[in-house]
Amino acid sequence: MNQITKVYIWDMDETLILLKSLLNGTYAEAFTGIKDVQKGLELGKMWEKHILQICDDCFFYEQIENCNKPFIESMTKYDDGRDLSDYDFKQDGFSPPHDDLNKRKLAYRHRVIANKYKQGLHNLFDKEMMAVLDALYNTTDEYTDRWLSSARAFLEQCLAGDEDPTLSQTAAGGIVNSNDTRIRHINVLVTSGSLIPSLVKCLLFRLDNLISYENGKLQCFQWIKERFNDQNVRFCAIGDGWEECEAAQAMKWPFIKVDLRPSSSHRFPGLTLRTVGFYFSIVYGDPDSENDEE
Template sequence: MGRLPGILKASRTMKKIENYNQPYLSSLHEYDDGKDLTKYDFEADCFSSPFDDVNKRKLAYRHRAIGDKYAKGLQKILDHRMFKVWSDLYSSTDKYTDGWLSSAHKLLEEALGKSTAEPAVKSSSINCIVTSGSLVPSIAKCLLYRLDDVVSSDNVYSSWETGKLQCFKWIKERHGGPNVHFCAVGDGPEERSAASIMKWPFVKIEIRPDAPHRFPGLSLSTIHSIMDAVYQSSSKDG
């Protein structure tokens, strides 16, 4: 019971941030003056409506603090007991799903060039997540599911208000270039449609045990083959 007040306070703080959902953490970067947040009292800064420049700065502070915590990892946030409880739950879930979590993580590692399984992969590759949920809880989920070492907090996007097509456009604006290729991986019609409009290859994830594109099973070489086919076809057409 000793931890309950802290949990309730964190829940209230999270709800406040959710009320002013943003599509990505750095969306309010222009309002952040770089203030040292080491001793900043988020509970006492009266963050609330109206969502004016003053409160946008306060939200930008929160986003920066969230990004800093994410970068430090879950082990720096949870105490030893809670970290072990969550690690055991993660392992049990991974086992129950035949390695879905760990195999997906391995694929993301390979995409970044962190694995020797795909030695030709360059480290300039990045992973982005576009979620239909609100931003901060989605970032928390990425942390809980051990994605913090393969997806940076700056590359998590919330399509809650904007839609996934707009998020894809932001990703292209931020990371695009003459030799940059994109590939969308997902299981929903919205991301399929957005990828089609962007002329990106789309890999549909399925949960059927015999499906070719599921975890475990989907490999980076398969994704590369799909990307090569789409981009070579686009090159011939245009």
């Protein structure tokens, strides 16, 4: 059976989630007076407060802020697998990991962070706190005309590859079309932000079950290419900034620029798998001639 892998490389900020544009008013300004700028600012400040508090209270951010790594498994080789159930993270003398001992201590923290990420917010907070976070999410989603929920739904569509459900059926790990070509779909996240706040944002904005911690903060597109290196792998980058655009151009990958303006089709809601498929076809050729699903 033939297999094609499609890797969707997502910028986080101002693409999958909106935060900076709420805080500086650019989201509301794009609507030329229709949106309440002050309300957007208040929502952004509430998100900032929760992000910072969760980083410090649950993810060791105060301890490891100066030990930023590109992805959560970057220290795995230093982890000796010790049982951490009774480990005292406050008294282990951890400092920036210049030697193997401190690198091991950082690896322990990364292991705990990864486990908490996999377990989700419901295992970190009680019902009262979850209700607060859910209310903030829903209010922000309503204010942004369902940008958050639409982006999340689109990630689900990308993983399923279900541009046209009548043409394909779900199979284990991908999509099988009528010509027995197996299509595997992967979402990867890129961000210029620090690792821990980025993971917390994924949790708060309900992206954690669509972006695994292994696919978090990969700053260099070259790393992504090396990680998924195969002649049958196709890449597409989606983001709002010039950095992602230039990186995609350097890699000769299709790039879709997300636009906040309500008249744009490259936004949420608005962006469709058919549009993404068009960008794939420009770079990789006509998918129909290669037993693709689109």
